[in-house]
Amino acid sequence: MFSVTVNDITKVYGKEKLVAVDRVSFSVNKGELFGLIGPDGAGKTSIFRMLTTLLLPDSGSATVNGYDIVKDYRLIRNTVGYMPGKFSLYQDLTVEENLHFFATVFGTGIQENYQLIKDIYVQIEPFKNRRAGKLSGGMKQKLALCCALIHKPTVLFLDEPTTGVDPVSRKEFWEMLKRLKAQGISIVVSTPYMDEADLCDRIALIQAGKILSVETPENIKAGYGDTLFAVKSANMYRLLETLKNYDKALSSYAFGEYAHVSLNDNKIHAGDIKQFLAGRNIQEAEVIPAAVTIEDCFIKFLKN
Amino acid sequence: MRTIRFLLQKEFRQILRNKTIRMMIFVMPVVQLILIPLAADYEVKNINLAVTDHDHSAYSRQLISKITASGYFRLTGYNNSFKESFAFIESDRADLVLEIPARFEKDIIRENEAKVFVAVNAINGTKASLGGAYIGNIIRDYNNEVRAKLVPVTRFNPVPAVEVTSSNWFNVHMNYHVFMVPGILAILVTMVGGFLSALNIVKEKEAGTIEQINVTPIKKYHFIIGKLIPFWVLGNIIFSIGMLIAWLVYGIVPVGNLLVLYACVSVYLLAILGFGLLISTFCDTQQQAMLIMFFFMMIFILMGGLYTSIDSMPGWAKIISQFNPATYLIEVIRMVVLKGSGLKDVLPHIIKLGLFAIVLNTWAVFNYRKTT
Structure with a gap:
């Protein structure tokens, strides 16, 4: 049973015929935490807006909970929770008033589904009489999540919920998502952070629609196939420039404090790279085998 | 019903929490009703008059002193040639030139007829036409006096004459406050209804909250009604405050029935709120909404018969003013407050306003899309 199915959906914007979403297909299983991973402008928000019935697709079809996003939009609106990327609750209403309002427009109350939001709400409860506009970024996200959950949706759409949130709050946020998943809610989440991809059950890597x-x-990581090394030296800029000239490397790029070098020849060892660098006047470079991350896979996909 | 109740609760909370709106509810009617009627005075006084008297006779002096004694004119120049007097007009020291020809007195007595020449500076249209009319009246009056002196009173007047006397009904002293205040009440209601409703929905668009609302099962008409009612109530409150000020400051008490007045304002508010909502559905930012609303407000106010009588507008302008809801409200408020018109008299207006309300609101609901 799929919570969300998307078949060849396409969205074109404006007179310039800007293709934001290009024949995208995927499906989300029930109770799955599904991630849309891609850089800014990849079309993530457009996909969310189509699935939450705010935007009509130009072609293709999609269902949410088995309902067609064009024909049965009313039924979808009753059963999904949507948290847009931009904070969009009433800034001039208090935390409690916002929650109460969004509960009532779905014909329910805070008490009925309190169990679902309890873990999250207790963290913002001390500020329940504060206006939403005066909350910190992390608190705003928690409140927005509460409001998206208060009517006990079966599918939750979270558009970049952790963008602009500090690392600790991000971690907390993903913990909350895991707990929600445990309650049987299907979650579709988008993020530009590749490191968050590992926290999803399945991910869709998306780029340019x-x-x-x-x-x-x-x-995805297992399918990477190439050998990956992390290289570090005192002068990183020179190191990166030098690695570009390493003809055995498929690609090399900065990765945190290291530079990643991918090779499709598994006979090459760390010592070979060291030797190459030494020949180019970079001594004492640290070369270690690196674990493949989603970001490495993404970069490889982009190269192809 | 339940949904609407919660929407209303939310709207009222937001409105009452907004300090600016809270303040404007009281400041706007008070300031507008006190400032504008006092400033908008059509009675022209202190018309500057330059006189060229070629006659220098008892009769000409009599005429001049009669004109200056009227209180409307201020003698700023007494010259010997028209050229000199005209220089006064050119340098804006005179609005009017009265030229009394030589032999003025002789002609009156001998020929029973004399002519004077009046030149008016028409740059300020109102001042010119009123000044011309005033001086015409005074000269006519003077003419009658002279005739009474010269022509022996016979039993039957040899020249048949129709004498015009007029009396001002419903506003005996031609008090401009009595005339302006009801009109400004109408403008107040228009401003509040139009601007607040238009800006409100656009604000939700700007803040993104409308997205959040759109993914809920709230129906379009729920949302629109939830937006209409709070401002409808607000409009009525401002109107009531305005009526109170009209009574306290100007002593204006409606001659007609208050209920008729409120019935009309209520329907009118629905129309103008619908208009505001309609504009908001076309705009994405508050700036756009503000500009468009201002464009229409100017037309509503200036072509609604508040300052310029619609009857004196050209035909095409009259047609435009028929599509201006403010026209009907200004008229009704004046009718009820000054004349005491009853429901039967203003019913056609109410029906027309009702039509505006239905068309504008339906259009707004139709044009408000939850999906793009």
Whole structure:
């Protein structure tokens, strides 16, 4: 049973015929935490807006909870929770008033589904009489999540919920998502942070409106195939410039404090790279085998 | 019903929490009703008059002193040639030139007829036409006096004459406050209804909250009604405050029935709120909404018969003013407050306003899309 199915959906904007979403297809299983991973402008928000019936697709079809997003939009609105990327609750209403309002427009109350939001709400409860506009970024996200959950949706759409949130709050937020998933809610979440991809059950890598791959993070990483090394030296800029000239490397790029070098020849060892660098006047470079991350996979997909 | 109740609760909370709106509810009617009627006075006084008297006779002096004694004119120049007097007009020291020809007195007595020349500076249209009319009246009056002196009173007047006397009904002293205050009440209601409703929905668009509302099962008409009612109530409150000020400051008490007045304002508010909502459905930012609303407000106010009588507008302008809801309200408020018109008299107006309300609101609901 799928919570969300998307078939060849396309969205074109404006007179310039800007293709934001290009024949995208994927499906989300019931109770799955599904991630749309891609950089800014990849079309993530457009997909969310179509699935939450705010935007009509130009072609293709999609269902949410088995309902067609065009024909049965009313039924979808009753059963999904949507948290837009931009904070869009009433800033001039208090935390409690916002929650109460969104509960009532779905014909329910805070008490009925309190169980669902309890873990999250207790964290913002001390500020329940504060105006939403005066909350900190992390609190706003928590409140927005509460408001999206208060009517006990079966599918939850979260558009970049952790963008602009500090690392601690981000971690907390993903913990909350895991707990929600445990309650049987299907969650579709988008993020530009590749490190968050590992926290999803399955992810769709998306770039320029096109899906690059839909898989579990493990399978995507397992399918990487190339050998990956992390290299570090005192002068990183020179190191990166030098690595570009390493003809055995498929690609090399900055990755945190290291530079990642990918090779499709598994006979090459760390010592070979060291030797190459030494020959180019970079001594004492640290070369270690690196674990493949989603970001490495994404960069590889982009190269192809 | 339940949904609407919660929407209303939310709207009222937001409105009452907004300090600016809270303040404007009281400041706007008070300031507008006190300032504008006092400033908008059509009675022209202190018309500057330059006189060229070629006659220098007892009769000409009599005429001049009669004109200056009227209180409307201020003698700023007494010259020997028209050219000199005209220089006064050119340098804006005179609005009017009265030229009394030589032999003025002789002609009156001998020929029973004399002519004077009046030149008016028409740059300020109102001042010119009123000044011309005033001086015409005074000269006519003077003419009658002279005739009474010269022509022996016979039993039957040899020249048949129709004498015009007029009396001002419903506003005996031609008090401009009595005339302006009801009109400004109408403008107040228009401003509040139009601007607040238009800006409100656009604000939700700007803040993104409308997205959040759109993914809920709230129906379009629920949402629109939830927006209409709070401002409808607000409009009525401001109107009531305005009526109170009209009574306290100007002593204006409606001659007609208050209920008729409120019935009309209520229907009118629905129309103008619908108009505001309609505009908001076309705009994405408050700036756009503000500009468009201001454009229409100017037309509503200036072509609604508040300052310029619609009857004196050209035909095409009259047609435009028929599509201006403010026209009907200004008229009704004046009718009820000054004349004491009853429901039967204003019913056609109410029906027309009702039509405006239905068309504008339906259009607004139709044009408000939850999906793009």
